[in-house]
Amino acid sequence: MHEPLLDLRKLRYFLAVAERLHFGRAALDLRISQPALSRQVRQLEHDIGTDLFVRTSREVTLTPAGEQLLEDGRHLLAAARRAGERARRAAGQDRLTVGFMLGVQVDPLLAAFAAARPDVTVRLERLRWWNHGESLQDGRVDVAAIRLPVRSDEGLRMLTLDQERLVVALPAGHPLAGEASVPVGALSGEPVLRYADAGSAWNAFWTVDPRPDGTQPASGPEVRDMEEILAYVRAGRGVAFLPQPVTAAFRRPHIAYVPVSGVPPGTVVLAWPVTERSGPTRDFVEAVRAAGAG
Template identity: 40%
Template sequence: MDVDLRKLRYFVEVAEQLHFGRAAQTLHIAQPALSRQIRALEDDLGVALFIRDRRSTTLTPAGQQLLHDAKPLLASAQATVRRALQAALPTQQFTIAFMPGITVTPAVKALSAQHPQLDIRLLRTGWDNQTKVVLDGRADVSIVRMPVDPRGLNVKPLFSEPRVVVVADDNPLARKDSLTLADLADAHLLQDPEAVPEWRAVAHELRNGRRAQVPAIGSVEEKLELVASGAGFCVLPRSTASFYTRPDVAVLPAPDLADNQISLVWNSSHETGLVQDFSDVCYLLRPPGAN
């Protein structure tokens, strides 16, 4: 059976939003047309993918499984097209993705010295796309902050660094030399609690159901703005916090927090000589004092 990748893309959008109207707007197609495409996909597969009523849209077990498998399949198809287009370029390109706070210049210089004709590109990522960029071919390698989903990836641990707590400068906690988890038990975390499991285990607001809704935050700058306004605190890797020095927030060590692990990842189906060469020089990424 040949599966239409366009129908799969439509399915993934609806499955992630669980709303045909919003998915149609995102895809820039009419909702009736989207519904017809989903029904056609269900006919192709011979299974129902969604349960729809007037109030909600939910995935069937078959839909849940297809969503799990479709996203890496679509990413692989995108990567295949991108690599074909890059192969036609007169100069070979190599794109290095990296998370905020990680300095890649020494490793880039070392790779450039080995391959003077190589066109090296850099791509800044965030928590939501740090692995997607290698799975869909936008980057050849990505320097990520763990944890990540390892499916389809080769993962090479590089180093670890402490995480720190950022609070408003006028917060009483800012007067401390360092913070413990007990100090933070009554504070509001401006992140997904899953990202800071140590705090999640002691947080009072999670026990009594008073946790306020955290708005979608797309960057470190947005987090710091919220922190400075007194909305709560955030936890950042130490190197990331050092890039955003500002007088209205205080950065404090928190020995109870586990270190953040930095790793190099690349697409397991696209391991080239250049990827290995960059992997070899990644020891230059280690900042002073890293573990």
């Protein structure tokens, strides 16, 4: 009884492959494995009833059907996002969704807003560094407390909330693990763990590059998950930098977090789309601004 209706998730996978003409790269970007992607695309081809790619082990090409679907699929996906956004928008002015990143304290913000607009119901949504832009743009969240950097093309307005000290994750046995703080230059020989598919801006963030003292980060293994980072660190395969507040969520035996000196702090901002969506959004920003001043 199952419907062979077009599946937007598979369509999104297809588009990723079609735009890069490369399964491995597309899989990285989609944050799934290459085999999973291959299979999903195959299934899409079966659902539609025609091949979309010509695959050789050296090259991936679009079939005519693929070309057509690349064109239509982009519009379809955009229309789907718009539909969700418009529905949310129609829901009215008595609700507000606030995004936040791990470790960012939102309760003061919520308290300030609740005082100003007790009539508005607030929902919370956890964001990741790689999806905050999309979430704000398509209206899944109205306003979010996130870490810099943000891409300039994301169309966000921002208000600085806080500064976060940077710490380094070291294995407990590391010579520097006991220090009260460690200058970044002392870590220049250590390979730095990086997220596999971060853009250059986020890569710079994770590796603390450039560094005020001119030292260069050594490139370490690529990871895809915080637990992977911790496993590498514990094994002595590398170190990782992260904002101090997130460490609370990842206290582990054999892992030490040591504040890093000689680097600028990270910045937490309140961000919202330039295309202001709801009255509550503006009120939230204003309430936070006022509370910050007071």
